[in-house]
Amino acid sequence: MDHLLRNKGWLPSAKLISNVYSILLLVYSNCIIVLYFREGWNYLMELYFWILIGAILLVSLTILLARPPPKDNTTQYDYDNLDGTIGETTGENSIDKNSQKSNTEKDIEEPEEEEEIPPEVIEKIERRKWALGFVMFGSTFIMMGAILLFLSEFEFTTFLGSCMMYVGIIALIKGASFELQKDNTYNDLFSVSFFLLIFFINFILLTELLGVFGTYAWAVATADRKAGDLLLIYFLPYVIWKLVPTFGAAENIKAKSSVLFETQTVLFLTIFNYIILIVTSAEYIFWPILNQYAGPGFQVSLYLLFFTITVRMILDVVTSTPKEEDGPNFRQWLARRKK
C-alpha cells in the first residue's frame, strides 16, 4: 500500500525542468513522468544529475544553433560566363600587347589569389575541431572523475566522479564519431555500436552507481514507475545520442521528415531486446536487473514494430495507388463521359 503513497512526492528538479518548458517540451514531458519520489534518494545528487543532463542539452543546443545553415543545392551553382570576340591584328607588337594584357589580367586576378577553400575541406576542418574538442573535453572529465573516485570515498564525490566519467565517455564516443564522419567511414554499424555503448553505460550508471533501478520488483511497481523506468533505460540514451548534433544530420532530417520511426530501427530494437531477454533468462550472462526490464522492453518494441509496419503499409498503399493506376483520374473520366 505504502508504495502508492510514495509516488505523490515531487522533487525540486521538476520545477527546474519546468522553467525550460518552452524550449525542451519533449524532454520535459518525459522527465515529468520519470521524476517521482524514490526511497533513499538524495536530493542533491538527483539535482546534480539533472544539471549534468541539462548541461549536455545546453551544449548540444549551442552547437546546433551555431552551425551554418544547410546549403540549398538548387541555388548554389553560380557560373561565371566570360564573353569575348576574336579581333583582327592591327600590326602592333603582339608580344608587347600580350605582355601588357597579361599584366593587366594579373592585376585583376591578384585579389582572387586568396584561394577559396572548398566547402568539403572546411567541413573536414570543422569536424576535426569538434572531434578534438569532444576528445579533450571527454578525456578531462574522465580524468577528473577518476581522480575524484580515487581520492575520496564520500557518497557525493563518488556520485560526482561517476557522472563525470559518464559524461566524459559519451563525449569521447561523440568525438570518435566526428572523426569517422570526417573521412566518410562512419556507417550504420558504427552508429549502432555507439548507441549500444551509451545504452549500457547509461544502464550501469543508473543501476550500479545511482541505484535508481532494482529497488522495486516489477510486479509491485506502479504504472508510472514502470513507464518512467522504461523511458530512462531506452529513451534517455536515445535522446542523449540524438540531441548531440551531427554534421550532415540536417540533410537526413530533411529526407526523413516523417514522425514515424524507421521500420529498420524498430526491428533492430526488437531483436536487441529479444537477445538480451534470452541471454539473461538462460543466464548465459547473469544480469537479473537487466532481465527484469528486457521483458517489458521487448514487448513494447514488439507493439511499436507492429504499429510502425501497419501504418507504413497503409501509407504505402494510399500513396502508391494513383501512381500505379497511371490512368485518367475521376475528372478526366467524367469529361470523357460527357464528350
Added chain:
Amino acid sequence: MKIITNIVILIVIILILPVDGIAGNHRYNTCVDFDSLGDSAGNYIDLDLYEGYFYVCKIGYIEGEVTLGWDVKNSINANISIIVLNNDNLNNFISGNSYGHSNMDLAELYLDWGPIAQFNRANSDFSENRHTTTDLVGDNYYLVINFGYRTTFHEEEVNQNNIFDNLKYYNSLTNTRDLSFGSAYVTASIDLDY
C-alpha cells in the same frame, strides 16, 4: 516484395506476441500484487487448460530484506503445489533438472496441496496463504504453480509445450474468467512488502 516482407514480419510478431500486455513480461505473466488487487481476483488459471502442466508468474527483481508471500484460491482443492523460485531454479524446473530453494526462508513458502485437500474440502475452505520475511540475494523471483508437471525435486523426464501449444494459454483477448461456483480454477496473488 516489400509488402510480402512486412506481412511475414507481422505474422512472426503475432506468433510471438506477448502473453502479458504491453507492460508485462514476454515469457511469463506478471504476478498481481495483493495490495493492489482491487476488484481483480489476481492471476487466473483455468485448471482444465493447465492440467499436467505448470503456471509461472514473474514477481521481478528482489534484493535485500523483504516480506514475501502468496495468496492462492484453489476452487476444487485440486492437487497442486506452490513454490517461489529464482531464475536458475525455474530454468531447472522447466527443463527437468533437479531444482530446489535458493534460500531456506523460501522453503517456508512451499506448499503441497494434496495432503490438506481433504481437510479443506471438509471445511469448505479453498484458500491458502504463506508469508515469510527473508533477506534475498539479488535475482528475479517467480511464483510457480505445479499442476503435475514435476513430481519430484530430482531430475526427471518432462514434456515441454512448444510455442504453438503455449498460444492456447493466451486468453487476454477473450479474457474469460469463470469464477462461478463449481468451475475449476485457481487464482493467485503475491504479497511483497519492503
